[in-house]
Amino acid sequence: MSLLFEVIDNKKEKLAQKIFERQFEYDKKLDDEYNDYRKSKMYRDIKYNLESLEVAIKYDANKVFEDYALWLVKFLSNRMMDFPKKRIKEQMIDHYRIISEELKEENLGRDYLQKAQIHLENAIKITEEADLEEESVKKAIGFSSSENLLEGLSIRFLNSLLQADREEAQKVIEDALDNLDNDVSLEDIYLGIFQKTMIRVGELWHSGDIMVDEEHYITSMVQSIMMQLWPKIFDGKKTDRKIMVCTAGNELHEMGGRILCDLMEIKGWNTVYLGAAVPAVNIISAIKKHKPDLVGLSVTMPIYLEQCERAVKKIRTNDSTKNVKIAVGGRAFSLAPHLPAEWGVDVSVNNGIELNEWAERYI
Ligand code: B12
Secondary structure (H helix, E strand, C coil), rough: CCCCHHHHHHHHHHHHHHHHHHHHHCCHHHHCCHHHHHHHHHHHHHHHHHHHHHHHCCCCHCCCCCHHHHHHHHHHHHCCCCCCCCHHHHHHHHHHEEEHHHCCCCCCCCHHHHHHHHHHHHHHHHHHHHHCCCCCHHHHHHCCCCHHHHHHHHHHHHHHHHHHCHHHHHHHHHHHCCCCCCCCHHHHHHHHHHHHHHHHHHHHHHHCCCCCCHHHHHHHHHHHHHCCHHHHCCCCCCCCCEEEEEEEECCCCCCHHHHHHHHHHCCEEEEEEEECCCCCHHHHHHHHHHCEEEEEEECCCHHHHHHHHHHHHHHHHCCCCCCCCCEEEEEHHHCCHHHHHHCCCCCCCHHHHHHHHHHHHCC
């Protein structure tokens, strides 16, 4: 574990507090502009920002902090509509400069400081250049239509859920199933409808077009509609291959792992899905219990990469589990694609179809 990691782990609260106070000292207008609610959100965000910077430094992963900086400035500009966009950029740029100044006082060593400065400078550049005038995602993609069958179904599915029309959403999946022999496969329903819908829902939440209650509703509807396909999936012909999947660390995004398992079931695998946030020690005991050929660890938020690395190490250093094949995947690895090889993981691919193709060759 890096020195900076330890410092921020032990003193994160204090450091976040100092950065928070300096931001208000430096920019006198802020006190009038921010009510208590906004102040508390800002304080929470500072901790997220430091954690994200930490991951970028620890893993030499520029994209992690760049992606985060762009995501954050857009998120804030979509949530703080009463603020001029220029003002939001100004606050974020000040913020990265203040972090940079505060880190200099932490005695972190030249190498770490240099890396931090590079990530913070990149974040400043990305924030300055961010296009905050983009058209609302809902207008751009939510209510358009398509000639393509699968895309059309996916648009209908999302639109029905946005209108809380459960029956219509179910009807869309029935229509998709009616077309199974033609242009649509079960895999298409998972990737082209369920996964695509969830990604769009994320964009809509980020752009402020839907609120958290709508995201939660759609997530739970997609999960329950997905479950209705299980008889089709679980009753198919099975091989003797088994995969066990869960999310790593405190990662709560678990639908990716679920979809991965369902795709593997379609390909004839037996699956054991443990869900979200399984502690490493329980991953070990579950491997001993279920004896899978392959273990899949899923990470969406880069801040949980370190916990995933620890789980991989634990599996690899335990005599009873060290030979199991390990796959990792999820959004976080697309921002740090070099990590799976560095950790000695067997494979990292984009979805269940690709994982099955890999397993056919190597397991
Ligand atoms: C639903 C959702 C939630 C739900 C999750 C509920 C659940 N039961 O899973 C809840 C409400 C918990 C949630 C919380 C948060 N979320 Co959220 N969430 C989403 C959303 C909309 C959908 C996630 C999803 O299901 N995606 C669809 C699946 C199918 O895709 P996938 O995970 O990538 O998985 C596929 C592949 O990656 C791959 N794969 C995945 N794992 C593995 C593993 C292996 C081994 C392999 C081979 C392949 C593989 O196969 C999968 C299937 O094909 C996403 C948007 C998005 N783009 O994903 C945001 C999103 C991920 N969330 C986001 C955020 C910010 C948060 C919160 C921080 C919000 C907050 N302020 O509290 C928290 C953090 C929670 C935490 N501690 O983990 C951001 C992240 C942005 C960023 N820059 O990091 C996103 C991208 C939304 C956005 N566009 O802004 N979220």
